[in-house]
Amino acid sequence: MDNDLWSFDTGYFKLKTARQKKRLQKEDxxxxxxxxxxxxxxxxxxxxxxPFVPLEIPYQKGWVRTFRLRDDVARSNQAEFYQTLLKKINTKDFCNDKSFLRKKRGKRKKGYEPKEQWLRTFTEEEWSNPKLKITEQEKQHFFLKEYPMSHSKCIKKRYTFIEPWRYVFQIKPHMITHAKLxxxxxxxxxxxxxxxxxxxxxxxxxxxxxxxxxxxxxxxEKHQYYNPIKNKQLPDIIWEAMKGIL
Structure with missing residues (x-):
């Protein structure tokens, strides 16, 4: 017997099954x-x-470190070229102390060491991107350098500036002059x-x-059930164990 024969009769309606109701609840x-x-x-x-709004009274929040042209390079004929390049590869670092020191890392290491800071480098994908603002003349001052990764045996390659000695650090007060509305x-x-x-x-x-x-x-996972070698390859486990011993 076809139940759909009574679909258009007055007062007839189809009841939703429990499965349909559950699906509708899930969708809702x-x-x-x-x-x-x-x-x-x-x-x-x-x-x-x-937007950012200017503060009535600016205040200092630590120190900021960037790069600038070395004095002899700034007096040379190529000062304009290297100054233009610096705007594209300059980096910033912030610190509460003007000395830019940090605690030595490691269980048995004590004391402080200078914070490291480098000029900007470029990945191979960024280097081949046509939107990269580095000109062809500027690209001649870069080379492809290999960087070993500390947490694995992989090596990453990045285009690095050949002559970083042309730039030196400059440290200035980090002044907060604007705040977000x-x-x-x-x-x-x-x-x-x-x-x-x-x-x-x-x-x-x-x-x-x-x-x-x-x-x-x-x-x-909860901390008491955390497995530090979960989903790690055997070479990575051995490498981390060796670093811990050394």
């Missing part, structure tokens, strides 16, 4: 999670796009949204729905 739940994720990104973008209404909306997500423990569900991964720094 996922729709709400996507809306929350979309709203969170929207509010975050609005906060990032807020604060929108109290926007901050309140973001806080309400964050409280709602945390109250119902929705962050793992949103990550799994949007990125297919529920694990994060906070949602991974």
């Amino acid at each position: 739940s996922e729709k709400q999670l996507r809306a929350l994720h979309k709203l969170e990104n929207k509010l975050w973008r609005e906060k990032q796009n807020l 604060v929108d109290e209404v926007l901050e309140q909306q973001m806080q309400q949204l964050e409280n709602r997500i945390e109250r119902h423990h929705l962050y793992p569900k949103i990550r799994k729905l949007m990125h297919g991964n529920v694990y994060s720094y906070h949602d991974g």
